[in-house]
Amino acid sequence: MSSLFTQDKKTTARNAAEKRFRAYGVVAITLALLALVWLLISIFGAGLPAFRQTFLTFPVTLDVAVLDKQGHALPAEMAKVTTIGYGKVLASSLAAEIAAQGIDTGGMTAKDLADMISEESAATLRNKVLGNPALLGQTISFTALANGRIDGFFKGRVTMESAKLDKNTSPEKLVLAGKLRDAGILSIRFNTGFLTMPDASDKRPEAAGLGVAIIGSLYMMFVVLVLALPIGVAASVYLEEFAPKNRWTDLIEVNIANLAAVPSIVYGILGLAIFINFAGLPQSAPIVGGLVLTLMTLPRIIIPTRAALKAVPPSIRDAALGIGASKLQTVTHHVLPLAMPGILTGTIIGLAQALGETAPLLLIGMVAFVRDFPGAPPSGLFDPASALPVQIYNWTQRSDPGFVERASGAIIVLLVFLIAMNTVAIILRRKYERRW
Amino acid sequence: MTSEPENIMSLTKLSVSAIALLAASALTASARDQLQISGSSTVLPFATIVAEAFGEQGTFKTPVVEGGGSGAGRAALCKGVGEDTIDIANSSSKIKQSDIDACKANGVNDIMEIRIGYDGIVFASDIAGPDFALVPADIYGAIAGQVVKDGALVANASKTWADVNAALPAQDILALIPGTKHGTREVFNQKVIEAGCKDTGAYDLFLATAEGADDAAKAKAALASCDTLRTDGMQVEIDGDYTETLSRLAANKNAVGVFGLSFYENNADKLKVATVKGVVPSTATIADGTYPVSRPLFMYVKKAHIGVIPGLQEYLDFFVSDDMVGPEGKLVEYGLVSDPELAKTQADVAADTVMAPLQ
Numbered sequence: 046m047s048s049l050f051t052q053d054k055k056t057t058a059r060n061a062a063e064k065r066f067r068a069y070g071v072v073a074i075t076l077a078l079l080a081l082v083w084l085l086i087s088i089f090g091a092g093l094p095a096f097r098q099t100f101l102t103f104p105v106t107l108d109v110a111v112l113d114k115q116g117h118a119l120p121a122e123m124a125k126v127t128t129i130g131y132g133k134v135l136a137s138s139l140a141a142e143i144a145a146q147g148i149d150t151g152g153m154t155a156k157d158l159a160d161m162i163s164e165e166s167a168a169t170l171r172n173k174v175l176g177n178p179a180l181l182g183q184t185i186s187f188t189a190l191a192n193g194r195i196d197g198f199f200k201g202r203v204t205m206e207s208a209k210l211d212k213n214t215s216p217e218k219l220v221l222a223g224k225l226r227d228a229g230i231l232s233i234r235f236n237t238g239f240l241t242m243p244d245a246s247d248k249r250p251e252a253a254g255l256g257v258a259i260i261g262s263l264y265m266m267f268v269v270l271v272l273a274l275p276i277g278v279a280a281s282v283y284l285e286e287f288a289p290k291n292r293w294t295d296l297i298e299v300n301i302a303n304l305a306a307v308p309s310i311v312y313g314i315l316g317l318a319i320f321i322n323f324a325g326l327p328q329s330a331p332i333v334g335g336l337v338l339t340l341m342t343l344p345r346i347i348i349p350t351r352a353a354l355k356a357v358p359p360s361i362r363d364a365a366l367g368i369g370a371s372k373l374q375t376v377t378h379h380v381l382p383l384a385m386p387g388i389l390t391g392t393i394i395g396l397a398q399a400l401g402e403t404a405p406l407l408l409i410g411m412v413a414f415v416r417d418f419p420g421a422p423p424s425g426l427f428d429p430a431s432a433l434p435v436q437i438y439n440w441t442q443r444s445d446p447g448f449v450e451r452a453s454g455a456i457i458v459l460l461v462f463l464i465a466m467n468t469v470a471i472i473l474r475r476k477y478e479r480r481w
Numbered sequence: 482m483t484s485e486p487e488n489i490m491s492l493t494k495l496s497v498s499a500i501a502l503l504a505a506s507a508l509t510a511s512a513r514d515q516l517q518i519s520g521s522s523t524v525l526p527f528a529t530i531v532a533e534a535f536g537e538q539g540t541f542k543t544p545v546v547e548g549g550g551s552g553a554g555r556a557a558l559c560k561g562v563g564e565d566t567i568d569i570a571n572s573s574s575k576i577k578q579s580d581i582d583a584c585k586a587n588g589v590n591d592i593m594e595i596r597i598g599y600d601g602i603v604f605a606s607d608i609a610g611p612d613f614a615l616v617p618a619d620i621y622g623a624i625a626g627q628v629v630k631d632g633a634l635v636a637n638a639s640k641t642w643a644d645v646n647a648a649l650p651a652q653d654i655l656a657l658i659p660g661t662k663h664g665t666r667e668v669f670n671q672k673v674i675e676a677g678c679k680d681t682g683a684y685d686l687f688l689a690t691a692e693g694a695d696d697a698a699k700a701k702a703a704l705a706s707c708d709t710l711r712t713d714g715m716q717v718e719i720d721g722d723y724t725e726t727l728s729r730l731a732a733n734k735n736a737v738g739v740f741g742l743s744f745y746e747n748n749a750d751k752l753k754v755a756t757v758k759g760v761v762p763s764t765a766t767i768a769d770g771t772y773p774v775s776r777p778l779f780m781y782v783k784k785a786h787i788g789v790i791p792g793l794q795e796y797l798d799f800f801v802s803d804d805m806v807g808p809e810g811k812l813v814e815y816g817l818v819s820d821p822e823l824a825k826t827q828a829d830v831a832a833d834t835v836m837a838p839l840q
Contacts, residue, residue: 128537129804168537175539207750210608246529247747248815325565328517329545410519414529416536416543417515429515429545442548442722444526444744 088456094200095454098236098251099191101162101225103142105135106184107174118178131174132159132167135189148224151217161218163190165245165252190238191231193251193447195222199233202446239454243416244431244439250447253440255455257415261331261430262400262462264422268335269342269399274392276339277346278381281388284347285354286376305344312341313405321409328410329429331419337409338399345395346388353387354380386477393470397463403434411435433459513564514791516544520554520571521664522722523600523741524778527812528571531800534811541792546571551664555781558592559584562785568793570781573600573664578839591784594836595797596826598806599818601742601767602668602774605752607734611650613755617773619646621677623654624716626709629683637711657729657738658710660720668776669739670708676773678707727751742767743816767818775818784835797830 136159166189194214197203225231242254316337365375419428440452525548536543551572558570622645642649659665678684687703723744766772
């Protein structure tokens with residue numbers, strides 16, 4: 046006997062099925078969230094230290110007799126002193142400061158002391174002096190990067206046990222580094238260099254930064270925007286508003302949908318064949334990267350653009366045509382402005398995908414060691430540069446453990462860029478999207 | 482609403498002019514003023530260290546250095562002469578006749594061969610694991626496809642290192658060796674597998690049954706049989722870099738991995754190195770030849786680019802200078818083994834001596 050108050054067997058079973066289904070959903074979402082949290086924790090845990098760096102600040106005496114043997118203060122003559130010479134100046138100045146503060150080095154040699162300073166700092170000092178020869182003969186306060194192993198010690202990557210086995214450092218150096226910190230010579234600060242400095246070799250992970258990669262990525266995004274947006278919008282408008290509906294346009298439509306799903310490495314192979322081997326454009330250049338990514342992004346812009354155009358109600362077109370506007374006027378005065386928020390959202394999401402793309406860039410020489418900043422556009426687009434995702438790939442292959450932290454830090458920077466772009470897309474959509 | 486169409490028109494104008502600008506600058510793109518280098522991922526860290534030091538002296542731009550493998554680098558070098566081709570190929574193995582022929586076909590006639598030093602290949606396992614004292618015969622016995630048992634060739638059935646040699650730890654065999662695209666693999670085959678094959682007597686058995694037109698062809702076939710490794714998962718070919726080998730090793734503590742000496746030295750707190758024939762690998766034991774598994778590293782230079790691409794000659798001189806590859810040089814600090822005949826290399830580079838035909 047069934048009633049509304051006592052559930053019969055079938056109803057119980059149906060209710061139970063619904064409960065189970067909800068539970069599956071909760072489990073699925075929980076798993077997804079856990080994976081996300083785990084990913085973020087592992088990336089941020091490994092990557093946040095890259096934004097802090099160990100510095101040594103001490104007075105450096107710029108001896109004229111060492112740095113400018115001729116004594117004319119002419120940059121051309123002073124350039125004869127290489128970074129090796131400046132490294133020695135830094136090392137002796139640090140030794141003098143340690144002695145002046147009365148810190149016990151535990152019998153470390155001059156070479157051991159020199160090893161505590163990053164080789165990069167010698168180049169920084171040299172550029173500073175060559176840029177301003179008036180500094181010669183003065184004693185300046187100079188902030189040098191500490192060696193990567195010392196830096197790793199304060200970040201927990203290097204321990205006394207690991208230092209014993211490591212020929213690049215020693216427990217004595219770490220003990221001295223602790224004393225230098227107490228004396229105020231050594232400090233740990235925010236590392237702006239991680240965002241502004243170029244890549245560095247395996248011998249100086251502490252100096253490696255994302256400067257060239259960020260500029261390279263920006264240049265490529267510029268090329269993609271300038272090419273893919275007008276071409277994509279023109280193609281969509283033609284297909285949506287002007288093209289006759291026949292077998293050819295159907296074929297094109299299917300192809301565009303398929304191209305959006307083609308693995309990105311294929312575009313890299315295409316780019317290598319067309320832009321580098323055939324057109325003779327330079328390797329490792331943002332222009333080639335931008336062109337390849339344009340090819341990849343085009344279908345991803347055309348599809349949302351066509352959807353946005355379709356979403357504009359036909360009544361608006363009819364009204365415009367009805368009061369005598371031409372087809373072109375209807376499109377440019379009414380349909381396109383109304384579809385613009387959707388087009389921009391699609392474009393930004395397409396750009397964000399292009400920003401994170403690695404595979405096609407592998408084939409066109411962007412995974413290279415590039416230390417010089419590219420020039421200003423437009424000619425700078427032809428200079429070698431790196432890009433954010435390939436810089437991450439590159440750093441994960443380095444042998445020095447210091448690069449693990451750099452790679453994760455670079456992932457954080459890339460994520461911030463992606464989140465910023467997607468946020469802009471969401472804001473545009475929320476603010477300007479119209480529904481009919 | 483009136484402003485929006487204008488916006489669109491100006492946007493269109495802007496993009497059209499930007500495209501025109503790009504096209505114009507493409508035609509006027511200036512001559513290449515920095516070196517392009519590509520090739521071996523073993524040489525890559527050494528080349529970047531030199532490139533960085535070369536660039537920061539301020540006279541020339543920092544060369545652009547790419548990895549990608551020795552073979553890929555030599556192929557890129559042989560693509561032709563001109564600004565859109567690379568200047569130097571780094572290589573961890575000697576150039577092949579096929580490369581030279583490809584070069585000739587594309588007009589690259591004069592190639593300089595510069596031996597920058599030696600690199601050791603080491604076997605290392607997890608730092609907490611047991612010690613390994615290996616000889617080539619042990620490694621051959623552990624990972625070869627066929628081994629000698631009671632005077633006949635049988636399929637390799639060893640499960641643990643102790644099965645191969647009772648003196649070794651009773652640890653499951655898992656060898657992480659470089660994939661075939663690496664120059665390192667060639668040396669590994671030659672100096673370890675083929676040496677072990679000969680030491681265990683497997684080579685003679687292979688030779689007895691080898692097919693071929695003459696003795697040389699038979700010997701080649703026998704060596705190819707030696708190089709055929711077991712395929713039951715006890716050896717894993719790593720196509721990525723040493724960082725991949727290291728992370729595989731961290732995931733599986735039983736594994737024994739093949740690394741370059743410099744990589745091992747930079748990760749000595751995680752790895753325990755095995756001796757080979759009782760010798761601990763180090764720059765000293767490799768330089769004096771007592772450590773058996775080492776190979777020379779090369780740069781191949783397109784001579785036609787010297788004097789055309791600014792800084793090429795200076796880079797070469799800088800690379801082979803004592804400050805870089807001498808016994809106290811920067812690269813030696815990083816793990817390169819200095820070449821005892823460096824003075825001759827320096828003289829050859831200064832004179833731009835072209836390499837002799839292969840023997």
